[in-house]
Amino acid sequence: MESASEQQGVCDLFVIGGGINGCGIARDAAGRGLSVTLAEMDDLAQATSSASTKLFHGGLRYLEYFEFRLVREALIERETLLRAMPHISWPMRFVLPWHEDMRFEAGTPTSRVLETVMPWMRGRRPAWLIRLGLFLYDRLGGREILPGTKRLDLETAPEGAPLKPRFKRAYEYSDCWIEDSRLVALNARHAAEMGAEILTRTKVVSARREGDFWAITLEGGADGRQVTRHARALVNAGGPWVGRVIRDVAGIESDEGVRLVRGSHVVTRKLYEHDKCYFFQGRDGRIIFAIPYETDFTLIGTTDADHDDMSQPPECTPEEQEYLCAFASEYFVRPVTREDIVWTYSGVRPLYDDAATSATAATRDYVLSLDEAGAPLLNVFGGKITTYRRLAESAMARLAPHFPSLTGAWTAGAPLPGGDFPVDGVEAQIAGLRADFPFLTERWARRLVRAYGTEAREMLGGAEAAGDLGRDFGATLTEREVRWLMAREFARTAEDVVWRRSKLGLRMTPKQVAELQRWMSAVRAGSATAAAE
Numbered sequence: 001m002e003s004a005s006e007q008q009g010v011c012d013l014f015v016i017g018g019g020i021n022g023c024g025i026a027r028d029a030a031g032r033g034l035s036v037t038l039a040e041m042d043d044l045a046q047a048t049s050s051a052s053t054k055l056f057h058g059g060l061r062y063l064e065y066f067e068f069r070l071v072r073e074a075l076i077e078r079e080t081l082l083r084a085m086p087h088i089s090w091p092m093r094f095v096l097p098w099h100e101d102m103r104f105e106a107g108t109p110t111s112r113v114l115e116t117v118m119p120w121m122r123g124r125r126p127a128w129l130i131r132l133g134l135f136l137y138d139r140l141g142g143r144e145i146l147p148g149t150k151r152l153d154l155e156t157a158p159e160g161a162p163l164k165p166r167f168k169r170a171y172e173y174s175d176c177w178i179e180d181s182r183l184v185a186l187n188a189r190h191a192a193e194m195g196a197e198i199l200t201r202t203k204v205v206s207a208r209r210e211g212d213f214w215a216i217t218l219e220g221g222a223d224g225r226q227v228t229r230h231a232r233a234l235v236n237a238g239g240p241w242v243g244r245v246i247r248d249v250a251g252i253e254s255d256e257g258v259r260l261v262r263g264s265h266v267v268t269r270k271l272y273e274h275d276k277c278y279f280f281q282g283r284d285g286r287i288i289f290a291i292p293y294e295t296d297f298t299l300i301g302t303t304d305a306d307h308d309d310m311s312q313p314p315e316c317t318p319e320e321q322e323y324l325c326a327f328a329s330e331y332f333v334r335p336v337t338r339e340d341i342v343w344t345y346s347g348v349r350p351l352y353d354d355a356a357t358s359a360t361a362a363t364r365d366y367v368l369s370l371d372e373a374g375a376p377l378l379n380v381f382g383g384k385i386t387t388y389r390r391l392a393e394s395a396m397a398r399l400a401p402h403f404p405s406l407t408g409a410w411t412a413g414a415p416l417p418g419g420d421f422p423v424d425g426v427e428a429q430i431a432g433l434r435a436d437f438p439f440l441t442e443r444w445a446r447r448l449v450r451a452y453g454t455e456a457r458e459m460l461g462g463a464e465a466a467g468d469l470g471r472d473f474g475a476t477l478t479e480r481e482v483r484w485l486m487a488r489e490f491a492r493t494a495e496d497v498v499w500r501r502s503k504l505g506l507r508m509t510p511k512q513v514a515e516l517q518r519w520m521s522a523v524r525a526g527s528a529t530a531a532a533e
């Protein structure tokens with residue numbers, strides 16, 4: 001097939017959606033020599049991909065749903081991803097206290113099996129079952145870096161101190177943390193470095209087959225006008241909007257869809273001192289995590305509630321806040337109250353609609369469906385942050401027959417920008433950065449290494465003092481960093497910077513954020529005078 005670049009205005013692949021799946025596919029495709037354009041109607045990771053629990057995990061509880069394929073793939077993937085991005089991802093230990101009141105969610109395949117063979121258990125989640133689950137979790141997925149499961153005596157271990165004394169034992173296992181929205185931005189950036197065109201604040205309003213191509217109408221961009229682009233293949237990675245894109249944008253009749261399940265989190269003041277997470281099981285069979293967050297906070301989540309109408313932005317309702325506080329208070333000695341909450345966020349899981357009975361039980365696995373009634377359309381349903389790279393590889397495999405010159409899979413082992421250092425090398429990176437830039441405090445240097453990895457140096461340029469970095473917007477955010485985010489990571493507004501490229505929104509005052517917005521607008525409008533004020 002003739003390369004798209006030879007035919008003006010036509011790209012090989014057009015991707016709708018700048019969440020993790022769209023950006024992961026754009027990166028993979030660009031690295032295989034395809035010309036790629038991606039359009040995101042808002043900011044990168046504006047929707048679900050910035051609202052996750054932020055774990056690269058196998059999903060321990062999905063074992064109860066017999067989701068062995070998904071769990072195995074995700075477990076193997078954790079370490080592949082960790083190696084490629086040791087700045088934005090790191091290992092975490094999870095403490096799972098056990099108590100005999102623990103229940104299954106009614107209706108999981110495991111609870112049904114147990115009810116049949118051991119009716120006297122009446123929905124209990126026994127300790128041996130958790131041990132079995134953790135045994136599988138340790139062994140299903142080729143662990144090399146992450147330590148395995150161990151038992152904890154909560155009466156003596158420091159992890160028991162913040163918990164009520166009725167919790168006497170626990171299991172401790174491994175998973176990984178991931179800065180979800182930075183993952184998306186870095187995938188987009190890497191795609192762009194390989195030639196992909198990344199359009200943010202650009203909505204795809206219509207896509208129609210024209211001969212061997214897709215004609216795609218876009219709205220937004222700098223001047224808000226409609227423009228039409230052509231592509232040989234179209235990927236619909238619209239997340240919660242995937243069904244709408246099929247029906248309303250592409251005008252295709254289809255009963256494939258997603259079940260929209262809202263999940264909310266609360267961020268509280270720091271609830272305990274150590275650096276491990278808790279995995280709490282409730283009497284209702286659900287589970288929540290309590291996770292050390294951004295040094296001074298604790299992240300608690302999540303809920304599960306059907307959320308049918310995407311015109312209503314998901315929000316953590318007062319009831320969800322109460323629920324999460326009450327759930328955590330079952331475990332912590334000091335009750336968690338709504339007064340402890342400093343921030344909340346909420347996202348909608350786009351789960352492939354497999355007619356499962358409850359929100360919790362709907363499959364977390366992804367499904368790719370290829371419509372080849374003319375130029376190809378690949379629809380992406382579901383998927384987890386953890387499986388985005390594998391999902392992108394599968395997407396390429398499905399599209400390969402349409403692109404005979406496509407090169408092979410390449411992303412396993414390829415670092416994301418700034419991630420080219422060893423998995424255990426963060427402390428050395430921080431020490432090296434501070435040696436080269438002595439004006440950085442330890443906290444500041446840590447934040448920059450966690451965000452930019454080996455690129456922190458380039459971002460700081462030849463600065464010899466903090467003053468060389470230009471304006472100080474507060475919380476160590478400087479003009480130099482904001483300009484970097486605008487030039488390299490597609491940041492357009494203060495919200496993009498303080499909530500998705502970083503979490504400095506937790507530390508900056510509304511006045512500081514407003515000032516940042518004013519400055520960014522001025523820079524974008526090209527008003528050097530206003531920007532310099």
Ligand SMILES: Cc1cc2nc3c(=O)[nH]c(=O)nc-3n(C[C@H](O)[C@H](O)[C@H](O)COP(=O)(O)OP(=O)(O)OC[C@H]3O[C@@H](n4cnc5c(N)ncnc54)[C@H](O)[C@@H]3O)c2cc1C
Pocket residue numbers: 016017018019020021022039040041042043044045046047048049050051052053054055056057202203204205237238239240241245249261262263264302346347348349350382383384385386387
């Ligand atoms: C509460 C919660 C917790 C989770 N926790 C985890 C976790 O810990 N680990 C994990 O692995 N996974 C987790 N997940 C799952 C994971 O977050 C999602 O599966 C993933 O983010 C989905 O990414 P996506 O790219 O498919 O969708 P999205 O991130 O929603 O991206 C879709 C994008 O498409 C854009 N779009 C839609 N229509 C158009 C259009 N017409 N034109 C242009 N753009 C359009 C949207 O604006 C949106 O940005 C969690 C999900 C939730 C909700």
